[in-house]
Amino acid sequence: MCYVLRKKPRQEEMIAEYVIQNKERFYRLAYSYVQNPDDALDIVQDSIHKAITSKTLKDEKAIKSWFYRIVVNTSLDFLRRKKKVTVVDDSTIQLHMSGHEDHYTDIDLHQSLNELVPEYRSVVILRYFEDLKLEEVAEILDLNVNTVKTRLYKALKILRVQMDSEEAN
Incomplete structure (x- = not known):
């Protein structure tokens, strides 16, 4: 079954452009929480998915804080699920x-x-x-x-x- 996301194409493009321009920042932020490159990439990917499927961005000027919050929350969710299993x-x-x-x-x-x-x-x-x-x-x-x-x-x-x-x- 195929689902079509109904979102303003302009807003979707704006989110994609913003994420592409700042991808290193978001990776670094996720990495600072999980200390693992693969997990950090997964968190950024999950955050992008959440941002694109979300309908919570009301003001396009607030995209920075909005997406940072998504990355922080996704990182914290990951840590809660992982229960601080540390691999050396x-x-x-x-x-x-x-x-x-x-x-x-x-x-x-x-x-x-x-x-x-x-x-x-x-x-x-x-x-x-x-x-x-x-x-x-x-x-x-x-x-x-x-x-x-x-x-x-x-x-x-x-x-x-x-x-x-x-x-x-």
Whole structure:
């Protein structure tokens, strides 16, 4: 059986064009949540499908925050389904066995980020890894700007404590 999607062709084209122009950003955002290239690609693909079949984009000027929200929610859904099953790849094992101290800070940061609750992790990723303004983060997560500031402050405080304790060990 074949289903025909009824959506304004112009809006569909606009979504496709926007996604194509920003595909690396969306991949990077998904990857920052799942830390796996294949899963990140799946999340971006699922997000594109959701965007094209969705009827929730009311204002075309809000496409940026609208699609970011889709990618963030799809990433969080994926993590909930996956229940944080972590597979260690060969390069990580080699890094730990080789004694390269200079890479540990990056590994510690990623581990510390993954330990944050999703509400804090999303704010940190969008603000610092995606370089979005606080207002944009608030719009994407559908939060008040002050709530974003509070979560960001608390997340950075937690990360600082975690990173300091890792350095001490």
